[in-house]
Amino acid sequence: MAQVGIVLVSHSEKVASGIKDILEQAVGEVNVKAAGGMEGEIGTSLEKIQEALQNISTSEGALIFYDLGSAKMNAEAAIEMLELDNVHVVEAPILEGAYLAAVEASIGKSVQEILESIKKEFPEKG
């Protein structure tokens, strides 16, 4: 069965792909894509986020984790432009939040269940 998808949006390509490595090492098969950097430099790219959302399975919904400022704005813009339902930008530290989500997604939790766990675990952000 398809899992909840995870997209990692960071200003750094290395940070996003590094977090992806951590998730895959711990959880194994994760429905996750990294969208880091902007044309090889520090920044965030709307196109990369859109591509990531199109390349994961979103049949069970998806969660986007972000690091700073424009990462969140571009994530929200990407969701609006692709007109996706059940895809949410998550208020949590990017690494810890995505880790929690990956573990829960791998045991078949739904988007709503994962969002509730995140709220409990990281009440301070957002």
Add this chain to the structure above:
Amino acid sequence: MKFDVNHALTWITKANEKIQDNKDYLTSLDQAIGDGDHGINMSRGFKETVAKLSENDYVTVSDVWKDAAMTLMSKVGGASGPLFGTAFLKMSMASKGEEAIDYPIFIKAVEEAVEGVKQRGKATEGEKTMIDVWSPVVKKLQEASDFNAELIRDTAKTAMEATSDLVATKGRAAYLKERSKGHLDPGSVSSYYIFDALADSLEEGA
């Protein structure tokens, strides 16, 4: 007077010139209270926008603004990308279908641009962001009864200069808290160039 496709194209061309001329200055402002990429971001985004607009023959102002919006959103790279992109996208939506737009539609377009930026940035007036230029400009547009280049330019300039006294509570500069005071907001300075360019386009068409 109506704002037509030529005005819209001149607007972007002039904005691009001012941004390229001041690329290093914008970057130095962002080095003081941000991450030092604003000049690079704006220079890349507007260069690509001018290139994109030269590929097509436009019939409506709305289509010019739409292509500008899409290019800025995907090519700028920093927060100013989705923010300026949203501004032009909202203007495009507010003026849809009109070949040339009259003053009331123009006001409505800029009003919606400001609302869009506020929503996208979760920000409001007084937080030391580009909103502190866009919002006073909208107020002056609303008070006037017709296009007025000088009014737009002067309002944007005064508002841009006033951002120096503000403490940032949004964007990268917010991490500096009180220390952000005494510096101009980079996005407000580039917004001033954009309105200065708008004023130029109005004067050229006259």
